[in-house]
Amino acid sequence: MKALCISIKNAGLWKYPMWSKDCVYDSNGKTIRKKFPYYEVPIGHLGVQQVANLLRVLCGQRPVPSLRKCNYTGDPLYEELAKKSRANIHSIYNDKGYIEEVVYTHKSNQFPQQTAKRNYILDNHNIGVIGGLIYWRRLRRIINDNSLFQEIITTIQNLSKVNNVQESFHAQTAIEFLNKHKTKPIVIELCKNLKKNHHTSLSNIILNEHIDAISIHQGYHGINSYLSCGSVEKIQRLDASLYVPVTNEQLKLFSNGTGAASFLEGGFVAIESIEEWSPLIEIQSKPVVEGVLIKCT
Amino acid sequence: MSGVRSIWFNATLKGTGIVNYDGKDSLWAAKEWFKNYREILSHSNVKMAKHYIKKIGEKDGKPEYEIKIKISSDCIKHALFEEDQPVHDTLIMAAPKAFIKLLSSACGLIRGYMFENKVCGSGSVHRKGPLNITDAVQTNDTIPTFDLVTQLSPKRQKENKDDISGTNMVYKECIGDVVYTLSGSIDLNLLQFICCSQRYNRMAVNPDDAKLYIEGVNRTTDLPTSNIGHYIYKTAKSELSEEGILLSQDQCLMLIKDCFRRLLGLNIGRGGGGFAYITDIKIKHITDPIIDKPYEEVGYYPIKSVDDIKLKASDIEVFYKEIPEEEAIALNNDIDNAYIATKNKDAEDKQIKAEEKIKAKEAKEAKKNKKSEQ
Numbered sequence: 305m306k307a308l309c310i311s312i313k314n315a316g317l318w319k320y321p322m323w324s325k326d327c328v329y330d331s332n333g334k335t336i337r338k339k340f341p342y343y344e345v346p347i348g349h350l351g352v353q354q355v356a357n358l359l360r361v362l363c364g365q366r367p368v369p370s371l372r373k374c375n376y377t378g379d380p381l382y383e384e385l386a387k388k389s390r391a392n393i394h395s396i397y398n399d400k401g402y403i404e405e406v407v408y409t410h411k412s413n414q415f416p417q418q419t420a421k422r423n424y425i426l427d428n429h430n431i432g433v434i435g436g437l438i439y440w441r442r443l444r445r446i447i448n449d450n451s452l453f454q455e456i457i458t459t460i461q462n463l464s465k466v467n468n469v470q471e472s473f474h475a476q477t478a479i480e481f482l483n484k485h486k487t488k489p490i491v492i493e494l495c496k497n498l499k500k501n502h503h504t505s506l507s508n509i510i511l512n513e514h515i516d517a518i519s520i521h522q523g524y525h526g527i528n529s530y531l532s533c534g535s536v537e538k539i540q541r542l543d544a545s546l547y548v549p550v551t552n553e554q555l556k557l558f559s560n561g562t563g564a565a566s567f568l569e570g571g572f573v574a575i576e577s578i579e580e581w582s583p584l585i586e587i588q589s590k591p592v593v594e595g596v597l598i599k600c601t
Numbered sequence: 602m603s604g605v606r607s608i609w610f611n612a613t614l615k616g617t618g619i620v621n622y623d624g625k626d627s628l629w630a631a632k633e634w635f636k637n638y639r640e641i642l643s644h645s646n647v648k649m650a651k652h653y654i655k656k657i658g659e660k661d662g663k664p665e666y667e668i669k670i671k672i673s674s675d676c677i678k679h680a681l682f683e684e685d686q687p688v689h690d691t692l693i694m695a696a697p698k699a700f701i702k703l704l705s706s707a708c709g710l711i712r713g714y715m716f717e718n719k720v721c722g723s724g725s726v727h728r729k730g731p732l733n734i735t736d737a738v739q740t741n742d743t744i745p746t747f748d749l750v751t752q753l754s755p756k757r758q759k760e761n762k763d764d765i766s767g768t769n770m771v772y773k774e775c776i777g778d779v780v781y782t783l784s785g786s787i788d789l790n791l792l793q794f795i796c797c798s799q800r801y802n803r804m805a806v807n808p809d810d811a812k813l814y815i816e817g818v819n820r821t822t823d824l825p826t827s828n829i830g831h832y833i834y835k836t837a838k839s840e841l842s843e844e845g846i847l848l849s850q851d852q853c854l855m856l857i858k859d860c861f862r863r864l865l866g867l868n869i870g871r872g873g874g875g876f877a878y879i880t881d882i883k884i885k886h887i888t889d890p891i892i893d894k895p896y897e898e899v900g901y902y903p904i905k906s907v908d909d910i911k912l913k914a915s916d917i918e919v920f921y922k923e924i925p926e927e928e929a930i931a932l933n934n935d936i937d938n939a940y941i942a943t944k945n946k947d948a949e950d951k952q953i954k955a956e957e958k959i960k961a962k963e964a965k966e967a968k969k970n971k972k973s974e975q
Contacts, residue, residue, distance in 0.1 A: 311896070313735045313736070314673075314674060314735060314736050362890075363836075364790075364834075364836035364837070364920075365836070365837055365838065366801060366834070366837055369802075372802075376801075379838060394655045394656045395655075395656075396630055396633070396654050396666055398629075403627045403630050403652075403654060404624070404626040405623055405624075405626075405627065405651060405673070406624030406626060407673070407675060536624065538624070538626055543655060555891060556891075558890060558891050559603075559889045559890065559891050559892075560836040561606070561836075561890060562606040562607035562786070562788050562789065562887065562890065563606070563607055563609075563786070563890025563893075563895055564607055564733055564788060564890075564895070566729070570674060570675065572674070572733050572734070572735045574786070574895050575891070575894065576894070576895075576896050577894060577896065578891070578894075
């Protein structure tokens with residue numbers, strides 16, 4: 305009996321997979337990921353399904369989905385090998401898990417909203433308005449109606465007697481300026497039109513009403529808001545050595561592969577060496593265990 | 602004799618300062634290894650580098666760890682493909698021509714991608730990148746320190762009496778000259794095949810966009826690409842075909858050279874003063890992973906430019922064989938029929954079970970009625 309030593313580097317485990325809103329598709333159809341079952345592998349061990357699929361890839365075979373229903377079942381030999389395998393995890397861990405790392409991810413978000421608060425001077429008071437920095441181009445996109453946007457410009461023009469409003473005023477200053485003249489009929493008319501066109505939030509800022517409960521772009525869902533948002537996620541990283549007991553015939557199967565594979569999230573796996581199986585391996589390492597299937601309701 | 606299945610490389614990076622910072626979530630572990638800085642690390646205003654930790658043994662029943670600074674593989678990949686894809690913007694899916702151009706670029710072919718979309722464009726597509734890179738881990742013995750620095754940010758004010766006020770003072774991990782090493786591989790199996798089918802849930806291109814895509818690949822590689830066909834993975838035991846595009850050996854070689862051109866020019870810079878750049882790369886061709894062990898020094902040779910790569914196009918293993926369309930369709934029909942049959946059987950079983958349940962219920966009710974009559 306020989307031991308195939310495989311090194312695993314930098315394998316990642318998402319700490320909060322259940323937060324995800326996406327769906328899982330298999331031959332049973334669509335399931336929300338939150339309701340989809342998952343395997344919980346005890347900390348300090350590797351799971352049979354994970355290792356079996358890893359061995360499949362190293363042997364030039366297709367991996368088999370461990371949870372998604374699929375017609376392709378794969379060769380059960382790899383599950384047997386995985387059950388006999390031993391793993392030695394080098395990474396530091398405690399009851400909560402492995403060491404976490406922060407990674408930068410990009411997500412598509414259909415309706416992203418800036419949550420930063422900016423201070424506006426409304427009715428001579430410093431008031432925080434949610435929604436980030438507002439500038440003329442953004443204001444035009446939010447309003448999404450040229451005539452209404454032009455109405456705002458002409459209102460400010462009439463009140464301030466300035467010809468080029470967009471050059472003379474910042475968008476935020478312009479809103480504050482409209483707030484100063486909020487009792488004038490021309491501004492009241494403008495606010496009415498804004499409300500009519502579903503821009504109540506902007507009218508509320510100008511009139512200084514219900515400010516705490518609104519954001520600038522409330523109620524706006526256009527194609528331009530389909531954006532890519534950068535955010536950070538926490539991921540747990542682990543390094544390990546895997547020892548697979550193999551016969552000479554089984555060893556030949558690994559010549560079909562490329563000698564490298566990926567493991568979990570961004571993990572890098574490679575065949576390190578071939579040794580004789582010894583009791584020392586069993587002392588140094590822990591068995592590969594069957595994960596507990598957790599069904600979410 | 603089989604051809605080259607993968608290409609392995611070891612690289613050395615040199616640099617100064619920290620180029621890849623981490624969050625505050627590993628502070629609990631940092632206290633264990635930076636024993637001199639325990640007081641500092643109990644604060645939350647600490648800016649720490651990403652670390653590589655390895656258990657090296659035990660002393661008095663307590664585990665001992667080796668701690669080194671690292672640059673994550675994600676950071677390296679971002680630096681490699683920054684020119685092609687500065688930002689992963691999913692909005693590009695709304696513009697099909699630009700989107701297919703991105704998928705067929707060297708960045709799409711080597712790095713891989715994952716675009717999930719339900720609204721517009723080509724639907725969800727993803728490609729597993731053939732380029733695997735490990736983290737670049739520090740190899741020299743330079744020891745980091747935690748310096749007190751100021752941060753340019755507005756001071757957070759107390760809103761209530763009990764609030765903690767903000768601070769501009771930050772403890773930042775600093776280090777001098779660092780040498781890193783990394784290893785990696787280019788999986789030629791993943792490189793040469795672009796899947797256009799959903800059979801194994803790895804559709805890289807929507808078959809409807811195949812014409813545009815092939816034009817894009819031709820432009821990227823300056824070589825003609827074969828049309829979409831039905832292919833079987835030679836070593837797989839399941840002889841199920843997949844629709845896809847097979848890159849020629851010359852195209853693969855061109856992409857490998859492009860990948861190493863990027864690696865040779867790798868230069869990671871950080872605004873705070875840190876930088877790291879590649880100094881040398883050694884590569885090895887793997888024909889049999891059991892014989893040519895990737896971690897053995899034998900077989901590696903250094904390269905200074907892409908011209909030093911000794912790989913020939915004809916040496917590259919072709920992992921797929923094409924099968925005639927009729928054969929593939931017949932096979933697919935068999936599978937579909939078998940699938941429909943199992944589904945029908947499941948439905949029949951369900952119906953039988955439901956009928957049995959109803960009968961059992963009726964029998965129970967009849968028994969109850971009899972008892973009540975008695």
